[in-house]
Amino acid sequence: MDSLNELINAFSSLPAIGKKSATRLAYFILKSDRAIAEKLAHDLLLVKDTIKKCSICGTYTEADVCHICSSINREKVICVVEQSQDVEMIESTGEYMGYFHVLGGVLSPLNGIGPKELKLDRLVDRVKNENIIEVIIATNPTLEGDTTALYISKLMESYGTKVSRIASGMPVGGDMEYIDKQTLSRSLKGRTAL
Amino acid sequence: MDSLNELINAFSSLPAIGKKSATRLAYFILKSDRAIAEKLAHDLLLVKDTIKKCSICGTYTEADVCHICSSINREKVICVVEQSQDVEMIESTGEYMGYFHVLGGVLSPLNGIGPKELKLDRLVDRVKNENIIEVIIATNPTLEGDTTALYISKLMESYGTKVSRIASGMPVGGDMEYIDKQTLSRSLKGRTAL
Structure with missing residues (x-):
């Protein structure tokens, strides 16, 4: 089924989606209502048509x-x-x-x-x-x-x-036992007075 | 940015894709070439148009x-x-x-x-x-x-x-230390002569 393989390839080209996830997604599209495929297809193109980079700061925006x-x-x-x-x-x-x-x-x-x-x-x-x-x-x-x-x-x-x-150090809720040495070292160097 | 949120929602509606992954995917689409969005949009609809269930066994197929x-x-x-x-x-x-x-x-x-x-x-x-x-x-x-x-x-x-x-039991390469009791129990019940 060429069209199925093409869809699997298209999903695989997205970040953090491997062959196995791409296959599961493609079969989900096959199994589910056509409206789901249509909405995703529509939204994909709409985003490319309506969003550009801010001419001042470079973030994505719908306006200039x-x-x-x-x-x-x-x-x-x-x-x-x-x-x-x-x-x-x-x-x-x-x-x-x-x-x-x-x-x-x-x-x-x-x-x-x-x-x-x-x-x-x-x-x-x-x-x-x-x-x-x-x-x-x-x-x-x-x-x-x-x-x-x-x-x-x-x-x-x-x-x-x-x-x-910005400060670099231990994340909130972190555990010193599991933190890497570099982060701990930064945490010490960047210490603040109490 | 409504169109971006719509795309994030569309990705979130796929299985095993949470809000965070959906956001990453949507930003990837924004950042990358329009051809990637176009291919995915095209393949999504093509699959729905060309693939149906086999009239005999019910598997997906491009033919009757x-x-x-x-x-x-x-x-x-x-x-x-x-x-x-x-x-x-x-x-x-x-x-x-x-x-x-x-x-x-x-x-x-x-x-x-x-x-x-x-x-x-x-x-x-x-x-x-x-x-x-x-x-x-x-x-x-x-x-x-x-x-x-x-x-x-x-x-x-x-x-x-x-x-x-089909047989049910320990997967090849499995380790008895980490296998659940039910699987181990099935492995024993379904033992075969050597």
Whole structure:
């Protein structure tokens, strides 16, 4: 059944879906009402047709400029994140009232991703032109994320803007017995006064 | 972003895909080339348009009668399985050379699935009309699968056809230390002479 195999391949091309899951999904589509296949097919294309990147911060939005960049009441702080999802995550904490800048990746010379690919000049322009008082770098605490954070902080040196990095350490509810050494080491280095 | 939420909901409606996975998939679609969304959307509908159930055994097929039922060289044995995927699994072993019958489920009175819903009369008709010498019941070794197997074996009593049940016991590579009691108990009951 060629069409079934094609659907299995299509599902397999999605992240974290292996051959076995893809097969289960394809058979589910076969077994279930046509409306389910139609809704998914429709929504897939609708998303590609209606959502683009914010021309200012680079997050996904249905408008030219996202609702965060459009807001004039936010603090003059930019939080730099790797991807659009991270904006949603930080917004969901309710702790942050500033703006965002989405890099769309991290520096990774081996994969050919340098400062140009991340359009870091656009971040610099925003810091210069929008009277930004602080840049919070919220890339992930990975090798690439840390390198990117360091690079951005160097870039900002000449503008006198405060640059900070989100804390890295033990997650809430974590157990020291199961935590890796690097995280524990960071937890100690980044300790705060009580 | 309504269209993004709709896509997340559509992915969430698939089996074994939770909110978090659905969100990751939706963002993947956003980030990646339009061709990926188009292929998946196309394949979803193609499968619904081209694949139906075999009019004889009930497995999924692009023709009226599947390639197994169309074959005249197979042994006069029918293997009864719960669903179409199981046909593929058994075929992939290369050990079985007979025909199949797909129930499309198992007896489950609580869910309103009785002998009528599984169209067991069609299985009986086949056994009567196709000179079947053996019926191998390959429903899963679950409570419902076992009940269904027992029910079918009672149905077949009056036709003098041999009825068998696939073996249930320790999986190959399994470790007795981690196996559940019921499986171990079945392994002992179903022991074979060496």
